[in-house]
Amino acid sequence: MLIRLTSKDNRVLKQVRSLSKRKYREVYQQFVLEGKKAVAEVLAFGANPQFLVVADSFVAKPDWDPILDKAMERNVTIYQVTDALFAGLAQTEEPQGILIVVGKQECRWEDLIFQTKPFWVVIDGLQDPGNLGTIIRTAAAVNVDGLILTTETVDAYNPKTLRATMGAVLRTRLMQKVPPPDVIRRCRERGLPVVVADPRGAIPYYQWDFTQGMALVVGNESKGPSPIFCENAAAKVAIPMPGQIDSLNAGVAASILMFERVRQQGNITPFLV
Template sequence: MPAADLITSPQNPRIKNLLRLQQKSAERREQDLTIIEGHRELTIAHQAGVVVQTLFVCSELAGAAHLRELEAMFATGPEWVAVSKAVFEKVAYREGSDGVLALVRPPRRRLQDLQLPANPLLLVLEAVEKPGNLGAILRTADAARADAVIICDPRTDLYNPNAIRASIGCSFTVPTVATTRAELLDWCQQHGIRTYAAALTDHARPYTEFDFRGPTAFVMGTEADGLTPELREACSATIIIPMRGAIDSLNVSTATAILTFEAVRQRQ
């Protein structure tokens, strides 16, 4: 590990700034930074081309093997900051942390930046507010090789540290865009993308009745409120996952995974 003075006080200004970045989306926007914690998450982000600005490392928690891997990955580029175990445990936001935390500049994309294949598979989330759900859906998107995740009118920061943690770094492997409902609908129409609203309505049909081999966007709402009527009614079709038990719906990340892998199955 490159030589550096050891930070041993949680009152250190750099540690205080880390905590502000963790806790406040306004700070992340103002500084144009977010936080990745964990060796696996950081490795995935690095392989996806994310540029690391600063590494905060606790040698005692990281261990010799992980330190060697970090030194190989980041021999040049980021600043290294050594912190004590007590200080690292103060800033860590996950249990059993492995002693590495990075400050990175998150990607900023617009709809027009997306490079789409002939038959894109897109996941659209309206007003997502739970970082854990966003992270889980990004993992699904990565596993299925979806072409993008698009967030309409988001209520959470796309690169919230908890979303990055829940995605295990897939926040950086899948092109992700924040936009408005109107911009999304206009863009989908321009690109000939059929939009499938997942919603429990009288005219919704089971997802197994549809052909998802063409340009497809699954449009998912929040768990609390579902899709807004305006977005649901503007979609090409409304689909449901038939429920056979007492409940009438699934967790949004689970429902998204079912629909996404049905499209993958059909395309194979």
């Protein structure tokens, strides 16, 4: 169904604008993805599309026809607006003229414990949305069994985070707002060691066995992880840095550590500094 909207005060457009704030993303249990690639991924990969908003200028492009066909096939409502109205909805500096509102599909603990030796990545208190987006994209690439965000962590559906994920949030088993004690309790129940990323850690990361089940904890950019994780850590692993830098940003560090699991499982020769 294609519906023309002409007023910025329309209920649908107000709802889209409200989703720029975490409060309303949680109220509606929805988020917004912008751009033709993100929209095509949502429609193709079985996510939970709610509705599309498209600008007049995008409808005139050849890119529109396959998206229209897929939206019709999935019975997704389409709202068409002027370019000026669309500009009032967009969160990007150079909007492409198309966005999709998607229903959240966050996991429960029951969804994360199907593996015998699960690999969980716990993000504790991270505040930079770009760093979190990088971590989410890497987690999808590595195929982690669960990405767990604790209560003080930035929202995975923050617009800046979503842009950094480039749609990978749709392919990640994700939980949000999880209290750290709950993570520790679940790890104990599963017999999973808690491994904390710490630039002062005693163990170089490549000396730890990443092929076993584990919960890898990456903490706040400046403060590190919550004390409860450090107190219950089976190991604190560090990334050796021979240069005159004492830490990496969280997105880079987490990516190195996650791909160490891939390297060890694939028996690939490491590059060691």
